[in-house]
Each structure stands twice: as structure tokens, then as C-alpha cells.
Amino acid sequence: MADVAPEHAAADLPRYAELVLDVIDTIPPGRVLAYGDIAELVGEGGPRQVGAVMSRYGSLVPWWRVVHADGSPPVCHDAQAAAAYRAERTPMRPDGTRIDMRRARWDGR
Numbered sequence: 001m002a003d004v005a006p007e008h009a010a011a012d013l014p015r016y017a018e019l020v021l022d023v024i025d026t027i028p029p030g031r032v033l034a035y036g037d038i039a040e041l042v043g044e045g046g047p048r049q050v051g052a053v054m055s056r057y058g059s060l061v062p063w064w065r066v067v068h069a070d071g072s073p074p075v076c077h078d079a080q081a082a083a084a085y086r087a088e089r090t091p092m093r094p095d096g097t098r099i100d101m102r103r104a105r106w107d108g109r
Contacts, residue, residue: 013057016045020053023108024061029088031106032099034069041108071098 013021019042027033035047035054042050047069054066054074064081067073071093073081078097085092091103 016042016049017053017057020045020050021057021061024063024066026108027062027065027106029062030090030104032065032067032071032090032101032104033106033108034067034101036069037105037108038066067099067101069101071101071104073099 020038023033023038023041033041035050038050039045039047050066054063058066058074062084063074064077064084072078073085084090085099091100092098093100
């Protein structure tokens with residue numbers, strides 16, 4: 001991965017957290033990645049490890065762009081996430097409660 005973004009470096013984060021947060025910083029507005037997608041891009045860990053990073057340091061990045069594999073937003077933050085999805089015009093499923101992963105999932109490039 002590239003160098004740590006300045007706002008992350010100031011936080012004196014563990015290496016894995018830096019890698020995860022760097023990936024999240026690259027997700028464009030209106031797009032999302034699942035926890036497992038991020039682990040794949042980082043090249044280590046899994047969804048649970050990414051979730052642990054998000055629970056500790058998620059406020060440093062656009063956390064709403066990280067969702068569960070079924071497109072559901074982070075637990076307990078669904079109202080804030082919904083506002084961000086509307087503002088960024090993130091593709092939603094017809095029920096309006098989950099992301100349309102087929103259209104919104106970012107390919108990492």
C-alpha cells in the first residue's frame with residue numbers, strides 16, 4: 001500500500017489499521033466495499049479484522065462506504081449512513097435499507 005495519509009499518521013496507528021484505512025480513503029463517493037473486499041485488497045486478515053479496525057478507527061475515514069456483504073450498513077449507524085448514501089447518490093436496493101452491491105461495489109482500481 002501507499003504511504004499513510006497524513007491524518008492517519010498523526011494517530012500513530014498499528015500497521016494493519018493504516019493499511020485498512022488507506023484502502024477506505026480511496027473508495028470514491030457513491031461506491032462501497034464490503035469488509036471482506038477490504039481484507040482482500042489489503043492482502044491479509046479477513047472481514048472480522050477489518051471490522052475491528054473500523055470499530056476503533058472508523059471515524060478517521062468515510063466509514064459509511066464500508067458495508068456488510070449483503071449491502072447493509074454498519075450496525076447502529078444506519079441513519080447517519082443513509083444520509084451519506086443519499087448525499088453521494090449511492091445505488092440502493094428497492095427496499096431502501098441496503099446498498100445495491102451489484103451496482104455500488106467498487107472494484108478497487
